[in-house]
Amino acid sequence: MSVRIITGDCRNIVPALEPFDCILTDPPYGETSCKWDRRVAGWPALVRPLLKSTGSMWVFGSLRFFMETASEFLDAGWRLSQDVIWEKQNGSGFMADRFRRVHEQAVLFYRDDAPWSGVYKLPQVTNDAKARRVRRQVGPAHTGIIGANVFESEEGGPRLMRSVMYVRNGHRQGTGHATPKPEELLEPLLRYSCPPGGRVLDPFGGSGSTGLVADRLGLDCTLIEADPATSALAADRLARVGGMFATMAAE
């Protein structure tokens, strides 16, 4: 298994790629003054044919980003499954007249021609349950049918991971990128959505956080990054941990 880093605009590269089991990406939200932070129109439609019908796609963003680009996802045939919140220790203080924003979202999509029941998923757990006995209700179809049964948890046993994840952000982790995503945050998302030994695509690879986690989990990963200096950061980070990787430029 290995990480392939392709330098170039994902819109030119994606059409030539082979299918993937999972997509995990952190596209430009279009909300900062960073030179690269310009929304890339059309990418949700471009990547959709590359995802296997059993696959799913995690996309990082803000509520503003998702609301303003919702039609790009819906028109391209993506259906929303769930979202998780990344809570971080410090915020992006763009607006002094609002609450200090200390969270971002990751939204999971799947293909609208594929049933959710057929999508690969491995629920993630933490081992900190409190002992209790719960009678479950039958849920609405879109959340998956849960039978009316009794569920018992043991003290310190497994329970489903919470959808709000507190992880310190990576600004001091030496990534060299202005907005890196912490590996600790990406790991449960990848474990949830990518089968063992599967193939992951990150079309906005940045400093390679997805590649680092994929490498550690034994997954095959393709990162695309438009800026050559940033894809060099990804290669450096992978080299530092002894990751297996190859770099290539778009033709």
Ligand SMILES: C[S@@+](CC[C@H](N)C(=O)[O-])C[C@H]1O[C@@H](n2cnc3c(N)ncnc32)[C@H](O)[C@@H]1O
């Ligand atoms: C939010 S950052 C990703 C950061 C990454 N998650 C990390 O942990 O380092 C988005 C990245 O997309 C890149 N980018 C912007 N437009 C692109 C395009 N059209 N094709 C490929 N990469 C692009 C930017 O250079 C930037 O590094």
